[in-house]
Each structure stands twice: as C-alpha cells, then as structure tokens.
Amino acid sequence: MTLRLYIPIDAGALAVGADDVATAMRVAAARHNAAVDIVRNGSRGLYWLEPLVEVETPAGRIAYGPVAPGDVDSLLRAILGDGAHPLRQGPTEDIPWLKRQTRLTFARCGVVDPRSLEDYRAHGGYRGLERALSLGADATIEEVVQSGLRGRGGAGFPTGIKWRTVAQTKGPQKYIVCNADEGDSGTFADRMIMEGDPFVLIEGMAIAGIAVGATKGYVYIRSEYPHAVAAMEAAIVAARRGGLLGAHVAGSSFAFDMEVRVGAGAYVCGEETSLLDSLEGKRGQVRAKPPLPAHQGLFGRPTVINNVLSFASVPIIMDKGAAFYRDFGMGRSRGTMPIQLAGNVKHGGLFETAFGVTLGELVDDIGGGTASGRPVRAVQVGGPLGAYFPRALFDTPFDYEAFTARDGLIGHGGIVVFDDTVNMAKQARFALEFCALESCGKCTPCRIGATRGVEVVDRIIGNDNRAANIEVLEDLCNTMKFGSLCALGGFTPYPVMSALNHFPEDFGAQPRLQAAE
Numbered sequence: 001m002t003l004r005l006y007i008p009i010d011a012g013a014l015a016v017g018a019d020d021v022a023t024a025m026r027v028a029a030a031r032h033n034a035a036v037d038i039v040r041n042g043s044r045g046l047y048w049l050e051p052l053v054e055v056e057t058p059a060g061r062i063a064y065g066p067v068a069p070g071d072v073d074s075l076l077r078a079i080l081g082d083g084a085h086p087l088r089q090g091p092t093e094d095i096p097w098l099k100r101q102t103r104l105t106f107a108r109c110g111v112v113d114p115r116s117l118e119d120y121r122a123h124g125g126y127r128g129l130e131r132a133l134s135l136g137a138d139a140t141i142e143e144v145v146q147s148g149l150r151g152r153g154g155a156g157f158p159t160g161i162k163w164r165t166v167a168q169t170k171g172p173q174k175y176i177v178c179n180a181d182e183g184d185s186g187t188f189a190d191r192m193i194m195e196g197d198p199f200v201l202i203e204g205m206a207i208a209g210i211a212v213g214a215t216k217g218y219v220y221i222r223s224e225y226p227h228a229v230a231a232m233e234a235a236i237v238a239a240r241r242g243g244l245l246g247a248h249v250a251g252s253s254f255a256f257d258m259e260v261r262v263g264a265g266a267y268v269c270g271e272e273t274s275l276l277d278s279l280e281g282k283r284g285q286v287r288a289k290p291p292l293p294a295h296q297g298l299f300g301r302p303t304v305i306n307n308v309l310s311f312a313s314v315p316i317i318m319d320k321g322a323a324f325y326r327d328f329g330m331g332r333s334r335g336t337m338p339i340q341l342a343g344n345v346k347h348g349g350l351f352e353t354a355f356g357v358t359l360g361e362l363v364d365d366i367g368g369g370t371a372s373g374r375p376v377r378a379v380q381v382g383g384p385l386g387a388y389f390p391r392a393l394f395d396t397p398f399d400y401e402a403f404t405a406r407d408g409l410i411g412h413g414g415i416v417v418f419d420d421t422v423n424m425a426k427q428a429r430f431a432l433e434f435c436a437l438e439s440c441g442k443c444t445p446c447r448i449g450a451t452r453g454v455e456v457v458d459r460i461i462g463n464d465n466r467a468a469n470i471e472v473l474e475d476l477c478n479t480m481k482f483g484s485l486c487a488l489g490g491f492t493p494y495p496v497m498s499a500l501n502h503f504p505e506d507f508g509a510q511p512r513l514q515a516a517e
C-alpha cells in the first residue's frame, strides 16, 4: 500500500527546510523499501510547527512537526509502525490552534494539492462559479453586496458596490486586476493562498469578470514572491486546459482569461492607482482620484481592482450564499478575516476567524504571548501605516469600525507583536523613515514631511528643545494626515502619533493626559 504524506511547498515552510525534509523522506523511503507518495501542499499556517509533515490514515491526517531532515528516518519508522513519535501533534484537524478557527477563505489551504485542478474540484472548487453562471451577472453582484464582503486589502470598501460600479460603467474593454503586492509588514495571507490554493483566486477573479463584463484579468505579484508567481502561472495553465479560463468559461458564453505580472516590489505599488501605472509599464506613481479605477482604471478602462483575499472569498460566498457568509462577524464587519500573527510571538501564523475576536485573545491566547517570553508591550495592527496598540487597548474587537474608533486600522489583518524591550520613539522614527523611503514623491506633505519628521523625532530623542519639537511633530502629522494624496503619507501619522500618545515615556515626554493639564 502506498503511504501518502504531505510536506508543504509554501515559501514559509521552504524557508525552514521543507525541501530538505522532502528529499530526506524520499531517501528514507527507498532505504525502508516503502512506497511513499509525497504531496507538496500549502501550509496550514501553524508556522512554529513547520515543516509540518502530515500522514494520511484511515482516521484522517496525522501531523508531525517541526520536522528536521535528521528526524526523518525515525519519523518514517514510526509512521510505518504504531505512529508514536516525539514530534507527533495528533490529528491535524484536532490541533487546538486549527480547530478554533473558522476557515472559509482558507478552507482548502494546506488540505489540497495546489497543483491539481482535480483536487480543487474534489474539495468543492468551482461550485461558486457554476452558481454565478446560473444566477447571471446582476444577481451575482447582488449576492456579493448582500454578503457584506469588504475589501481585505486595507480600506475595507464594500466589494459588491465596487463591482456594481464597474458593471454600470460602459467601456469597450473592462479589466479585473488582483492586487497581490502584499507589502504590509507581518502579512503573508495573500502569498499563502496563491501558493496553497491558487485556483480559488482564479475562480474568484473569473466570477468577477462574468459579473462586470470583463474578459481579461491580471494578477500583480511582487517579485519577492517567486513561489507564488510560479504557483499562479501553473494554475492558470491548468485552468485554461480544464476549460475554466478562455473563450468559454466552464462551457458558458462568457470569456475570461488572465495572466500574472510581476512588480519590482515598491510598497507604494500596492496602492491601487500606482499599481495600475506599474501594470501599464510606467513608474508606479499615485494617480489623483477621481477618476476612480472603476470608471477609468487600467489603460483608462473600467477596472475592478481587489485584494487577493477579497477575490478568494467570493467562491465560497457564491457557493454557500450571501446569508451564510454574512452570518459570521460583528457590526458592519461581516464574514471572516484571515488574521496574520507575526513579529515576536510564540505561535505565529495564519488564524482565520469571524470578526469580533479581541486583540487580547489574538495576542495572548491564540498567539501565546511573545516568542522571547518577555511581556507584550505593544502590537502594530494593519501594516506599517497601522497604529501601535498598548495592552490597555487589548479589549478592542477585530472590527473595522472598532479599530477606527481607537485611531487604528485593521488593514490587511497583520498583527506584529513587540515585547518590553521595544523603544517606541525609535518605532515612530522608523515609520517616518519608511514613508520617506517609499514615498512616490508626488505630493509635498509626504515627500518632504516624512524626511522632516525623521529629523524632528531625532531632536526629540536627543532632548533638543523636546517640548517644542513634540508640538512640531504633531503639527507635521496633521499636515501629512490631511494634506497627502494617498494613504502612505496620510496614514504614516497613525504609527507615529499612537507611539507618542500611548508610550510618551519613550520620547522623554510626560504622559499625554498630564501634559495636557
């Protein structure tokens, strides 16, 4: 009997030796004369257990991890025997970290063979597209509107409304563009989907194309993601061969095809208009809005531009219906969010759950606190433009409006954890330095403001006229916040001001309330 093993091909697993483990497993199998079929799956997202080796058994998959090449021989002997091994984690689906999740967008990631269209179909793939074809364009858009899905790239704009705008805009050609630039610090969900379940993105984009009348799509992936690029390119070829892309999508009268474009990796090229410029072969620079991309986007044509996770959530919405998806979540944040725990955290990885879980649960309970074992002092939520939250705000529920109310943002769902050795004045300086480096240079508040900001923070840290310079910093942040053309300049004040407001002692300043008295 052939033994089926799963060893991830996800870049995060490869970085900690998954390829070496796979090679060692083949060698060990030959030595033990064991027939072994190794499937290179996506990651389950429990990164502290990577490389995670799973074994298919009649009772389901059993997980072992983290496996080093030196463990492989004893592991294979155990698998061929009674299964007992020090690295045994038990049935994969019963690992508490996985069991507590609600995996809708990530339902198949780590489960299927990302290179197999048959496997995708066997796990419910393409049911959403079939339903969209039977419903027609208008009803499909209505379903996405009713699901409450909001863009997962950062701004949280309702996806269905965006699609409706493009559908209602006339144009000889329309486009679907997937934003896979994923530049936010501590985020990797887009990459995981593209490497672990690429067909779900293709299906989501095809549904968008059918809904708005677009026949051509592009996935814009940063060059730092070579494995995701390869996985998407292979999946597109397979989908084309399987009749799911091309002149007659799934045998219908709708045409839709797509291709991958690789970006050079500028943070600002994740901003949608900058991305469109880059896709057109120009230097990535932010365009003034209006016109919106929905009216005049790629090559001046009506364009849907959405994040990977937004598109990848559509197939399950179309398959199970808007109400099913909308029933998860809280307030105006409907469905689930693939949250990414990173930085100095004990259990880092991908945790998909309904909106509403608190920051404290995520960091202390699910994340298990810091990897260093020291107390958690701050977390940055939402990438480099997100606010730093102190422990006092750990009761904040993961919800767009709740974070906005506390001068923060959930962005793309990344949480970066810091212990008590962090210096928040240096983090504020870093935010401004990052903005200065990544600024596209189009508007003055950001281009000049970020550089001046670094200088001002340096003076504050150096105790040069500190009180006056703190005022200058606040003034500068307001100018950037209200005067910048895009959110790079407009949101950099969030990490800066949250660091100053919540951790004034690191700036040598009085606590904010006392200072105001």
Ligand SMILES: Cc1cc2nc3c(=O)[nH]c(=O)nc-3n(C[C@H](O)[C@H](O)[C@H](O)COP(=O)(O)O)c2cc1C
Pocket: 150, 151, 152, 153, 154, 155, 156, 157, 159, 179, 180, 181, 182, 183, 184, 267, 268, 269, 270, 271, 272, 273, 305, 306, 307, 308, 310, 311, 486, 487, 488
């Ligand atoms: C500086 C900057 C960087 C951004 N980077 C990304 C990114 O890497 N990925 C992404 O999906 N959205 C990014 N966005 C948000 C996009 O501009 C846009 O809102 C998003 O692609 C829309 O898709 P959604 O509605 O599905 O979220 C960025 C925005 C700014 C201002």
Ligand code: SF4
Pocket: 268, 286, 438, 439, 440, 441, 442, 443, 444, 446, 447, 484, 485, 486, 487, 488, 489, 490
């Ligand atoms: S805020 Fe910065 S990145 Fe955005 S348009 Fe202005 S200069 Fe460019």
